[in-house]
Amino acid sequence: MSLWGAFLSVLFPLRCTACGLSGTPLCRGCLDQVPKMPETNNPLITALYSYRHPSIKKTLWALKYRNNTTTAEIFGNALYEHLLERAHEFTAFSSASQNDKPTVIPIPLHKRRLRTRGFNQSEKIVAALKLLDTNESFLYADDILVKIKETAPQASLKNKQERSQNIRGCFTVRNAEKIKNKVVIVVDDITTTGATLNEALGALKNAGASAVYGIAIAH
Numbered sequence: 001m002s003l004w005g006a007f008l009s010v011l012f013p014l015r016c017t018a019c020g021l022s023g024t025p026l027c028r029g030c031l032d033q034v035p036k037m038p039e040t041n042n043p044l045i046t047a048l049y050s051y052r053h054p055s056i057k058k059t060l061w062a063l064k065y066r067n068n069t070t071t072a073e074i075f076g077n078a079l080y081e082h083l084l085e086r087a088h089e090f091t092a093f094s095s096a097s098q099n100d101k102p103t104v105i106p107i108p109l110h111k112r113r114l115r116t117r118g119f120n121q122s123e124k125i126v127a128a129l130k131l132l133d134t135n136e137s138f139l140y141a142d143d144i145l146v147k148i149k150e151t152a153p154q155a156s157l158k159n160k161q162e163r164s165q166n167i168r169g170c171f172t173v174r175n176a177e178k179i180k181n182k183v184v185i186v187v188d189d190i191t192t193t194g195a196t197l198n199e200a201l202g203a204l205k206n207a208g209a210s211a212v213y214g215i216a217i218a219h
């Protein structure tokens with residue numbers, strides 16, 4: 001935990017909004033009670049929960065601004081369960097070999113943004129997922145999708161058109177041979193219009209991935 005994080009946790013200790021357990025704004029048990037929200041308006045993009053749910057909103061905030069590791073683990077666990085449930089679906093509709101494991105990658109931040117923030121919240125979720133995945137059901141890579149263009153925060157833009165314009169061409173794919181004819185799953189913390197995930201999926205598809213899916217913790 002950063003010094004700032006330690007300072008915040010003394011002043012404002014995190015407690016589960018539902019049951020009061022300390023250390024996280026939402027504990028694993030209470031997260032299980034939150035209704036699942038599998039559909040978005042893009043068939044390739046799924047979200048686990050609704051961002052309108054107050055506990056989910058608060059918990060994602062704690063992950064993003066307080067770098068709360070427990071939160072990353074709790075979402076990592078929910079994501080792992082979701083991915084295992086859909087494991088067959090991921091390879092079924094692609095030209096990838098059934099034996100090929102899907103590669104899971106987080107939405108990257110631009111290197112300047114990463115430097116000022118100190119961490120990437122989507123990367124934290126995927127890191128927690130990777131630790132849980134002791135059966136190695138999935139592959140992981142952090143040297144494939146790169147954000148090459150700094151973009152205005154999507155939340156600062158009003159409409160869908162502005163958002164997709166803002167994000168256009170902001171990703172590039174490196175080491176494309178690693179995903180050629182493979183299934184790729186991109187993880188983001190929050191998706192609103194789906195523009196960021198959609199842009200990332202397009203870049204990966206153009207680079208030769210056989211099938212691409214986006215999964216956000218909340219929509």
Ligand SMILES: [Zn+2]
Nearest residue numbers: 016019027030
């Ligand atoms: Zn709880």
